[in-house]
Amino acid sequence: xxxxxxxxxxxxxxxxxxxxxxxxxxxxxxxxxxxxxxxxxxxxxxxxxxxxxxxxxxxxxxxxxxxxxxxxxxxxxxxxxxxxxxxxxxxxxxxxxxxxxxxxxxxxxxxxxxxxxxxxxxxxxxxxxxxxxxxxxxxxxxxxxxxxxxxxxxxxxxxxxxxxxxxxxxxxxxxxxxxxxxxxxxxxxxxxxxxxxxxxxxxxxxxxxxxxxxxxxxxxxxxxxxxxxxxxxxxxxxxxxxxxxxxxxxxxxxxxxxxxxxxxxxxxxxxxxxxxxxxxxxxxxxxxxxxxxxxxxxxxxxxxxxxxxxxxxxxxxxxxxxxxxxxxxxxxxxxxxxxxx
Amino acid sequence: xxxxxxxxxxxxxxxxxxxxxxxxxxxxxxxxxxxxxxxxxxxxxxxxxxxxxxxxxxxxxxxxxxxxxxxxxxxxxxxxxxxxxxxxxxxxxxxxxxxxxxxxxxxxxxxxxxxxxxxxxxxxxxxxxxxxxxxxxxxxxxxxxxxxxxxxxxxxxxxxxxxxxxxxxxxxxxxxxxxxxxxxxxxxxxxxxxxxxxxxxxxxxxxxxxxxxxxxxxxxxxxxxxxxxxxxxxxxxxxxxxxxxxxxxxxxxxxxxxxxxxxxxxxxxxxxxxxxxxxxxxxxxxxxxxxxxxxxxxxxxxxxxxxxxxxxxxxxxxxxxxxxxxxxxxxxxxxxxxxxx
DNA sequence: TAATCTGTTGCAAACGTTTGCCGAATGGAG
DNA sequence: CTCCATTCGGCAAACGTTTGCAACAGATTA
Numbered sequence: 001x002x003x004x005x006x007x008x009x010x011x012x013x014x015x016x017x018x019x020x021x022x023x024x025x026x027x028x029x030x031x032x033x034x035x036x037x038x039x040x041x042x043x044x045x046x047x048x049x050x051x052x053x054x055x056x057x058x059x060x061x062x063x064x065x066x067x068x069x070x071x072x073x074x075x076x077x078x079x080x081x082x083x084x085x086x087x088x089x090x091x092x093x094x095x096x097x098x099x100x101x102x103x104x105x106x107x108x109x110x111x112x113x114x115x116x117x118x119x120x121x122x123x124x125x126x127x128x129x130x131x132x133x134x135x136x137x138x139x140x141x142x143x144x145x146x147x148x149x150x151x152x153x154x155x156x157x158x159x160x161x162x163x164x165x166x167x168x169x170x171x172x173x174x175x176x177x178x179x180x181x182x183x184x185x186x187x188x189x190x191x192x193x194x195x196x197x198x199x200x201x202x203x204x205x206x207x208x209x210x211x212x213x214x215x216x217x218x219x220x221x222x223x224x225x226x227x228x229x230x231x232x233x234x235x236x237x238x239x240x241x242x243x244x245x246x247x248x249x250x251x252x253x254x255x256x257x258x259x260x261x262x263x264x265x266x267x268x269x270x271x272x273x274x275x276x277x278x279x280x281x282x283x284x285x286x287x288x289x290x291x292x293x294x295x296x297x298x299x300x301x302x303x304x305x306x307x308x309x310x311x312x313x314x315x316x317x318x319x320x321x322x323x324x325x326x327x328x329x330x331x332x333x334x335x336x337x338x339x340x341x
Numbered sequence: 342x343x344x345x346x347x348x349x350x351x352x353x354x355x356x357x358x359x360x361x362x363x364x365x366x367x368x369x370x371x372x373x374x375x376x377x378x379x380x381x382x383x384x385x386x387x388x389x390x391x392x393x394x395x396x397x398x399x400x401x402x403x404x405x406x407x408x409x410x411x412x413x414x415x416x417x418x419x420x421x422x423x424x425x426x427x428x429x430x431x432x433x434x435x436x437x438x439x440x441x442x443x444x445x446x447x448x449x450x451x452x453x454x455x456x457x458x459x460x461x462x463x464x465x466x467x468x469x470x471x472x473x474x475x476x477x478x479x480x481x482x483x484x485x486x487x488x489x490x491x492x493x494x495x496x497x498x499x500x501x502x503x504x505x506x507x508x509x510x511x512x513x514x515x516x517x518x519x520x521x522x523x524x525x526x527x528x529x530x531x532x533x534x535x536x537x538x539x540x541x542x543x544x545x546x547x548x549x550x551x552x553x554x555x556x557x558x559x560x561x562x563x564x565x566x567x568x569x570x571x572x573x574x575x576x577x578x579x580x581x582x583x584x585x586x587x588x589x590x591x592x593x594x595x596x597x598x599x600x601x602x603x604x605x606x607x608x609x610x611x612x613x614x615x616x617x618x619x620x621x622x623x624x625x626x627x628x629x630x631x632x633x634x635x636x637x638x639x640x641x642x643x644x645x646x647x648x649x650x651x652x653x654x655x656x657x658x659x660x661x662x663x664x665x666x667x668x669x670x671x672x673x674x675x676x677x678x679x680x681x682x
Numbered sequence: 683t684a685a686t687c688t689g690t691t692g693c694a695a696a697c698g699t700t701t702g703c704c705g706a707a708t709g710g711a712g
Numbered sequence: 713c714t715c716c717a718t719t720c721g722g723c724a725a726a727c728g729t730t731t732g733c734a735a736c737a738g739a740t741t742a
Contacts, residue, residue, distance in 0.1 A: 004698055015722045049455045051392040052698035055727045070421040080411040080438050095436040097421050114390045243614050270611045273584050345728055356692050393728035396697045
């Protein structure tokens with residue numbers, strides 16, 4: 001059916017090993033022979049069978065990319081960047097969605113293991129132990145979570161949370177709320193810790209609400225509780241929740257940012273499209289995808305297990321404004337400038 | 342290194358073929374032997390190597406999913422649904438992004454061909470000829486495009502466009518604009534044709550603008566031109582463009598829907614989050630993903646090349662309202678009801 | 683009792699590659 | 713002219729499976 005190395009060999013009058021070498025070790029074959037083989041290969045439409053090659057070399061030139069939820073707008077840019085980057089290095093990418101289920105995660109890693117050279121585990125929800133176990137079965141790079149001894153790419157959400165809190169405190173807010181994300185999320189823990197510390201050192205109070213599903217309806221549902229705390233500023237686990245909260249507050253006639261300021265995380269596309277536009281901590285998700293791919297592909301060479309932390313950036317838009325303790329008469333821009341350390 | 346069928350055979354004292362059959366044809370092996378083999382397999386942590394199996398059976402149990410742009414919010418729900426559906430049937434999914442480039446599309450199909458049992462081609466930008474050619478090299482299902490003789494899953498965007506136009510005409514609009522999408526898009530052509538016909542039969546004028554990139558900034562950039570036409574209602578190729586337009590109109594102080602009504606396509610998540618919320622034609626993208634997978638997997642059995650068209654639904658929200666020729670005093674809801682045939 | 687059938691297992695070839703090894707041919711050095 | 717090194721290409725084994733065929737035992741039938 002399909003044209004194989006054998007067909008090319010026959011058609012060009014050489015042994016199959018010569019054809020093989022023409023493709024995988026060109027310097028070992030006479031330039032003349034090589035061009036002849038390449039010509040007939042082209043003519044016949046021959047393409048090497050990667051699966052067969054993998055069988056003997058042990059390298060599949062495939063990688064796996066496992067995420068909690070493809071439809072969560074946080075992931076697509078990362079998937080896209082990782083796929084493009086991998087393809088440029090001649091790797092194909094399996095993408096799988098776990099629906100935030102740790103059991104599915106484990107099964108998926110095992111199922112994919114034999115078919116890939118390594119797996120990118122994005123925002124995994126399983127325990128550290130499970131991940132370390134899997135790491136023994138297949139090369140792994142963890143994204144959005146730090147585990148001792150495991151290669152990882154994370155966004156520095158701690159720093160992001162700190163600048164967000166400083167921004168809010170600088171604007172004159174003294175009582176903040178943190179809208180937690182899902183249980184088991186490393187990112188969530190980091191943000192909570194960093195925000196708590198930053199609030200304390202800024203002389204502000206931080207009320208933690210949650211856990212919540214990382215979706216907009218959860219943000220909307222939290223509006224009532226948020227208002228009940230009497231806080232004047234909210235930091236949300238992600239933009240989806242922040243946007244949900246934003247809309248819900250507006251529906252209740254609560255002015256943003258006049259009465260409540262809102263800050264999100266991720267800077268998904270929607271955040272610049274809602275009104276008021278959302279102040280948020282931008283994560284370099286595309287860069288993270290690329291870095292993770294690089295790390296995975298280098299893993300074979302040395303055994304070094306790097307851990308990189310990528311810079312996050314506070315993007316100040318219109319959902320944050322002066323709070324009750326703001327310097328009199330200051331505008332958002334002026335006060336915000338002060339927050340820039 | 343990894344545990345193979347041979348290890349299991351040795352450990353349980355049978356021939357490798359018996360182990361093989363234990364997994365791929367259990368009824369051919371004695372229940373006693375079978376349980377013994379299964380036990381040692383479990384104990385050793387054996388997992389069949391799909392690549393090796395594929396080599397001999399010719400079935401990889403993988404499928405390819407090629408989309409124009411993973412980061413376009415239209416696709417993730419479809420990717421997610423397709424992946425989940427495929428996995429339930431024990432298939433793994435390669436995802437790849439072409440960045441709207443027809444050349445990359447072709448290369449990708451060829452590169453993936455040997456490694457998959459078939460490919461889902463979503464919103465392809467290449468010519469019909471090229472697709473028909475590729476179809477000879479690997480089983481294909483085309484999504485969002487209709488080509489004679491090729492299995493396909495499409496959304497009935499024509500019907501969607503018709504209801505959108507009827508809705509607008511019913512509201513009293515007589516001059517509409519269609520904001521075209523990208524060149525080469527089948528969907529775009531369908532919408533344009535259907536909208537044109539519906540407008541004519543409703544006694545309204547339709548001005549076509551474009552082509553445009555299917556992104557929000559293109560919608561925003563078109564605002565000026567749209568206003569210059571004097572039209573009172575706009576149908577956009579997709580929600581991204583519609584939302585961009587919405588914001589741009591607001592920034593110019595043009596009230597929506599009071600002065601201009603806007604309708605989008607796709608019903609992406611953002612559409613319900615912007616204000617005014619967007620009236621749009623909802624596409625069953627998840628269902629399309631599942632249907633396409635089913636169609637691809639059945640293709641082997643019979644040679645039947647089905648073509649299914651999925652229902653679309655006009656979702657009326659707040660970006661559309663009465664136009665200049667609306668029955669006096671009518672509210673949006675009342676007038677809209679009239680449009681429901 | 684012989685012949686036939688059924689259920690279970692082993693044997694070996696095959697899938698499409700890669701790669702270590704060996705021999706042939708070539709060319710330069712001595 | 714001989715010897716050695718180098719370059720090139722063929723041979724065959726290997727990767728981890730599946731599967732048609734044959735062998736065998738025991739059960740059933742005539």
